[in-house]
Amino acid sequence: MAVITISRQFGAGGRTLGSMIARELGYTFADSEVIERIAEAANVTPTYVEGVEKEAGTNLTRIINKMVNKSLVDRILGGERGYMDEQIYLDYLVVIISQMAEEGDVVLLGRGSQYILHDHPEATHILLMDELENRIQFMMKHYELNHKKAAQVVAAEDKRRSTLYHRLGKSDFDDPNLYHLVPNMGRFSLDQALKAVTDYIQS
Numbered sequence: 001m002a003v004i005t006i007s008r009q010f011g012a013g014g015r016t017l018g019s020m021i022a023r024e025l026g027y028t029f030a031d032s033e034v035i036e037r038i039a040e041a042a043n044v045t046p047t048y049v050e051g052v053e054k055e056a057g058t059n060l061t062r063i064i065n066k067m068v069n070k071s072l073v074d075r076i077l078g079g080e081r082g083y084m085d086e087q088i089y090l091d092y093l094v095v096i097i098s099q100m101a102e103e104g105d106v107v108l109l110g111r112g113s114q115y116i117l118h119d120h121p122e123a124t125h126i127l128l129m130d131e132l133e134n135r136i137q138f139m140m141k142h143y144e145l146n147h148k149k150a151a152q153v154v155a156a157e158d159k160r161r162s163t164l165y166h167r168l169g170k171s172d173f174d175d176p177n178l179y180h181l182v183p184n185m186g187r188f189s190l191d192q193a194l195k196a197v198t199d200y201i202q203s
Contacts, residue, residue, distance in 0.1 A: 002025075002027075002104060002105060002122050002123075002124065002201060003100075003101045003104060003105075003106055003108065003117060003120060003122050003123040003124070004018075004021060004027070004106070004107045004108065004123070004124050004125075004126065004197070004201065005107075005108045005113040005114045005117060005123060005124070005125045005126065006018040006021075006107060006108065006109050006110065006126050006128065007110060007113075007114050007125070007126065007127045007128070007173065007179070008110065008127065008128035008129075009128065009129050009130060009135060009158065009161075009174070010135065010153075010154050010157035010158050010161060011130070011134075011135025011136060011138045011139045011150075011153075011154045011157075012128035012129060012130040012134075012135055012138070012185045013128060013130075013138055013142075013185055013190055013193075014109060014110065014128050015031065015109060016142065016190060017128065017190055017193055017194060017197075018031070018107045018109045019107075020190065020194050021107050021194060021197055021198065022106075022107040024194060024198050025105075025107075025198060025201065026105070027105045027106055027107050028100075028105060028106045028107070029106075029107050029109070030100055030106050030107065030108045030109065031109045032046075033100075034093070034096055034097065034100070034108070034111060035049050035050055035053070037096045037099075037100075038089065038092045038093065038096050041092055041095070041096065042082045042083075042084050042088065042092055043082030044082045044083070044084050048084060049084065049089065052084050052085065052086060052089045053089060053111075054160065055086070086167070090167060090168065093111060093112070093116075094116050097111065097112075097113050097116045097117065098116060098117070101113075101117050101120055101122075101123065104122065110161070111164070112164065112165060112168045112170070114127075114173075114178055114179065115165075115168060115170055118178075124180045124181070124197075124200065124201060125178060125179045125180050125181075126179060126180065126181045126182070126183070126197060127174065127176065127178070127179040127181075127182045127183075128182075128183055128185050128193070129174070129182060129183075129184055129185065130184065130185040130186045131186050132154070134185065134186050135154050136150045136151050136154055137150075138185075139153055139154060161173075180200065181196065181197060181200060183196060183197075
């Protein structure tokens with residue numbers, strides 16, 4: 001029951017390649033499904049989880065957690081709702097990713113899955129890297145953004161990625177020694193990267 005984790009510098013094509021790999025191998029592509037499972041487990045909405053995830057580790061989240069206590073949040077959301085803050089999100093993240101790995105035949109996109117599943121015997125860890133300008137161009141091409149907006153999105157997501165990993169106590173997330181394959185997407189097309197990954201998995 002194989003597991004593939006896809007880590008990437010934002011704009012290197014991780015989501016696109018991850019879905020291609022899953023489709024080629026007949027695996028589940030776990031991106032939004034992670035959010036949905038966390039939301040179900042925590043009894044909150046997926047939108048709420050996405051909001052916590054986007055702010056994970058930022059000053060805003062810490063300020064909110066200090067200003068707003070659980071009882072107030074419960075009153076706002078209603079008794080049927082759960083509660084989630086940054087730490088609860090991280091705790092659920094570890095549990096859900098571990099569960100999905102045990103189910104097997106899954107491609108997991110980001111969210112520290114290469115650390116959570118570091119010792120998993122069936123896990124293959126992949127890191128996609130590329131030059132900054134290439135990543136900006138990728139966002140422009142695939143998401144119809146102008147150069148300025150694409151550059152802003154890449155910078156913001158790079159910062160968020162770094163912050164999340166630091167909240168997990170990690171700073172070596174771009175160290176190639178953590179991964180089985182590290183395609184430089186400035187030298188690989190998506191189809192070439194797909195073949196390299198699937199050949200490796202199938203071998």
